[in-house]
Amino acid sequence: MRLSVEGVGHAYGGTTVLDGIDLAIAPGEIVAVVGPSGCGKSTLLRLIGGLERPTVGGVFIEGDAPAGSLNPITTVFQDFALLPWRTAAGNVALALEDHRLTRAERDEIVADVLARTKLTDFAGAWPRQLSGGMKQRVAIARALAVRPAVMLMDEPLSALDAQTRELLLDDLRDLWVRERFSAVYVTHNLAEAVQLGHRVMVLSRRPGRIREVVEIDVPLPDRPARAAELEPMQRQLWQMMRDEAMAADRELTDAA
């Protein structure tokens, strides 16, 4: 299944937040989207995820979703979006309850994704008992449970501290090596972008337009070892973003 974003623009009231975005996501590809704050990164994800309708252009799916995919386009939220009144396992099960599955099938999927995200020991824990990193693991497990074809990740590591972020970044990379999911990975952290993205799309400040798309041709599993090669790319991206970020920082915000 391919996902393509064609000529998408979006405005809230009179404020244009996105303009002329074209993007195609191939199966198994991670596209990192970076840009200064308020450039419409999160809006882009909501448009792709069908939570909002673009003002112009459209988002299209080509081809069938892989067999067994329950929710082909699935979002991982920045602030985890776990139900505080459900345990880790209950939160994962929530995503499955509206699908026609027997109890046994459901329990099996829940146990399986919890094992894949190393959460088996925490199945019965309440979200309030879990650290930020564990919460985000639960949210990732929940996303995996519906076997998405494309994962939309909205700054999934931004609410975590630096060390946890490194750990989870490694986990995400391992996960990709095993599952080969495709993803749109929105972040403001350039290190994450060059560690996880096959391509990095740089957006300008509001209205968000594509400034540049940078290919990163180091295979994902090799990236921790070849950090020295990634360094210049990260610096190049920062050069590109620096002025935009500075200008964005000085803007007054009206739109969310």
Add this chain to the structure above:
Amino acid sequence: MPPDMAPDAAVEARTPPAAAEAKGRRPVPFRGGTFRPRAIPFAAPLVFLVLIGLWELGSRSGLISPIALPAPSEAIAAMGDLIETGMLWRHLEASLSRLVMGWTIGTVAGIVLGLAIGLFSLARAGLSPVVSALFPIPKIALLPLFIIWFGIGEGSKVATIVFGTFFPTVIATYGGVDSVDRTLIRMGQSFALSPLSIVRKIILPGALPAILSGARISASIAIILLVAAEMIGAEYGIGAYILLAGSLFALDQLIAGVAMLSIIGLTVAWLIGRAERALLDWRT
């Protein structure tokens, strides 16, 4: 400090001798002792006992005239009479059945309307001003109307409680719905949950803390209205008992009746506390 400068001379030059003397070693002053609530379980019973003891003492010594206020022991004796004659259960049964029926109907209807106002823009636009207009009307003032509409029997009494509990529940419920985290709802949408699932699994549990604290308030209102309603045309019931005792100036019975209301209030508060702990165990 440059090494060639004599340290003692430098200190002396800068600090006056008196201040230098006061600079002894001492702990940092502790300032964190205030505004720290903690549980003191024996305090409440103790306060009750002391107050009742003082009251009894005042009555025995003649400081409190028996015409003004009967001694607690007399009120307890009146309560004993009630238990002996079996009238207590009759009154309690009548009152509790009205209370339970009225409060249940009012609360369920209130939650339904509160959810409707919380979920549907049309209901909010159309009905929330109506709720605001009707909520502040004292339901006791409407009792004559209820008697005409629902009869002098049980109907008007239950209706008073229903109306009294309905409005605070509506307001608590839609306030609770409004306070549900939007990202949780968006999460439900992004996993393609059905609207019914989102209401049942995300919005209702999210609004439950507010609904339960609304239930605390509406239960107290229900008890107040119960007594008011029973003061008209009721044969049995704690309100009727208190009214009769009052018109005969049987103050011991009046106090016994009022104490029963307090006990009902405490029991209801305890039950709601239990419900909160059972239903909201996911909170700290």
